[in-house]
Amino acid sequence: MTTLVIGGAGYIGSHVVRLLLEQGQEVVVVDNLSTGLRSRTEGAELIELDVTLPEARERLAFQMQASGVDSVIHFASHKQVGESVEKPEMYWHDNIGGLANVLAACSQAEVRDIVFSSSAAVYGMPDVDLVTEDLAPQPINPYGATKYVGEWMLADAERAHDMRTVALRYFNVAGAGWPELADTAVMNLVPIVLDRLERGLAPVVFGDGYDTPDGTCIRDYVHVLDLAHAHIAALDYLRGEERPHRAFNVGTGEGSSVLEVIDAIARAKGIEITPEIGPARAGDPARLICSGDRIARTLGWKSEHGLDDIVRSAVEARAAGITPDVEAYPEA
Ligand SMILES: NC(=O)c1ccc[n+]([C@@H]2O[C@H](COP(=O)([O-])OP(=O)(O)OC[C@H]3O[C@@H](n4cnc5c(N)ncnc54)[C@H](O)[C@@H]3O)[C@@H](O)[C@H]2O)c1
Ligand SMILES: O=c1ccn([C@@H]2O[C@H](COP(=O)(O)OP(=O)(O)O[C@H]3O[C@H](CO)[C@@H](O)[C@H](O)[C@H]3O)[C@@H](O)[C@H]2O)c(=O)[nH]1
Missing domain, CATH: 3.90.25.10 (UDP-galactose 4-epimerase, domain 1)
Incomplete structure (x- = not known):
């Protein structure tokens, strides 16, 4: 089994790469190194690519086929709430456009299993003691909105291309x-x-x-190593028969x-x-x-x-x- 980790040179992604490698799994990392570090990807093949570029779809699909990829974890995105308020266009273009390219490439290469980094930011300002996934998301900034739109895109990709997807809504990592x-x-x-x-x-x-x-x-506050293990659990879940839910809180x-x-x-x-x-x-x-x-x-x-x-x-x-x-x- 080979997992393509997009944004695998980043803080959270590199922890997941490390765990997968420790389990003896094959890992390919795609990252544009905008905030990621090459040194974090030691032991995995690193392909430098900006997934928001128009040619990214073809290159990703080619890479998925060449490496025999059967699952994708997509971490790559901008993640600063304040910046998203000032530059919403950049968040729409890169976070949503990047995911669109990734999903299109998965469909082209017939990769079905996708884990997506969502965020507790989808919930906005919920007035509850404990946030459950049943609470209707109401993001209050463009960053949270791009994550919620991303979750809709996963649902559409499941319907159109028989994909199996999970969105992990991280709390404070x-x-x-x-x-x-x-x-x-x-x-x-x-x-x-x-x-x-x-x-x-x-x-x-x-x-x-x-x-x-x-x-x-x-x-x-959730430990990044625990969060990394949640991604491994999500990959296992996607490979199983029963999949009652797509979105999961992680905290x-x-x-x-x-x-x-x-x-x-x-x-x-x-x-x-x-x-x-x-x-x-x-x-x-x-x-x-x-x-x-x-x-x-x-x-x-x-x-x-x-x-x-x-x-x-x-x-x-x-x-x-x-x-x-x-x-x-x-x-x-
Ligand atoms: N850190 C948190 O507290 C937190 C909380 C909730 C959700 N998240 C989400 O988790 C994911 C990972 O966050 P992180 O903290 O590891 O951030 P990070 O910035 O360390 O990692 C993101 C990685 O993606 C790469 N990347 C960004 N844009 C890219 C592009 N267009 N093409 C290719 N690679 C690109 C970066 O170089 C980096 O290696 C993000 O989607 C973020 O929104 C993070
Ligand atoms: O110098 C500081 C920095 C932060 N805080 C407070 O510390 C808490 C945590 O703040 P921060 O680390 O900025 O995280 P959040 O604003 O809670 O947002 C994080 O956690 C969210 C999920 O819960 C994610 O969606 C966001 O991307 C991520 O940045 C907040 O109450 C802040 O007001 C301070 O009091 N002083």
Whole structure:
């Protein structure tokens, strides 16, 4: 069995590539290295290709046939909420157009099994304690909208071409399964706090007036290695007979507040941290916690790592010298 991992040089994709290789599976990576790193794909064949280009469809289909690909995991996309609000056209063109090319190539090469990176961003600002997949998605930014449209495209591809697809809606991904595969973007809470501490700055909490026990926002932080295992479970599911669902939340079912994350970082580093309280960020829901019932029941997947493991692995990766990629993320 050969899996084509599109975006496999990225943070999450490279963890999945590593797991597949460890299982002795054949892996081909397609990536344009816009935010990905060649070094993360060691052991797999890497094909440099931008999947949004008009010629990508033919090249992908050729590659799928040449390598005997029977499943595709599609990670490649832009993923910055703020940027998507400023440049929605880029998100429509690249996230939706890229997926369109990938699905067309799959149809041409008769590859049926596809796993797609979706996001909890499809839900928008749900006013519930636990987010289940039955909740109607209502994305509130172009990034989330492109992910939801992507899920519709999967459904259409299933109907038109007898494909079998899964959309994994990741909650807040953090940590590192291997130090060298750590996130090099400084765009999310854990890497931002670590970065500020290294620069001698206090972390900033975006608002402490929320309706939560300590007043700061609650999120469901999932270890990237657990998330990678969810992709393996999704591939197995696609190869099985019964497939009652397409969309699955991937999280732990446990919420942690911003202050709790900062406390966990203080524990992992063995230091005291006194954060600053800044203004709330626009569009932040007070609480976003995943119900993991569906994925546990249907895919048999459950997270194994909690917040302390997540934060410790991120701290260890920084200590091993994995630093921000300033070219891919100039604002870092
Ligand atoms: N990291 C998170 O917290 C998070 C949360 C929810 C969903 N997701 C989704 O997971 C996926 C992977 O995210 P990540 O954190 O690993 O991001 P990442 O930026 O590290 O990885 C994306 C990879 O795709 C490649 N890529 C981007 N555009 C491409 C193109 N046009 N052609 C070929 N390759 C291209 C990049 O070079 C990179 O290697 C994305 O689809 C993202 O939207 C991520
Ligand atoms: O310096 C900081 C950075 C973040 N936060 C807060 O920390 C929490 C987490 O923020 P962040 O890491 O930016 O993640 P989210 O805004 O929750 O979004 C992430 O998680 C979503 C799924 O839950 C994905 O869809 C997004 O792509 C991904 O960036 C939020 O409450 C932020 O307000 C701070 O207080 N200070």
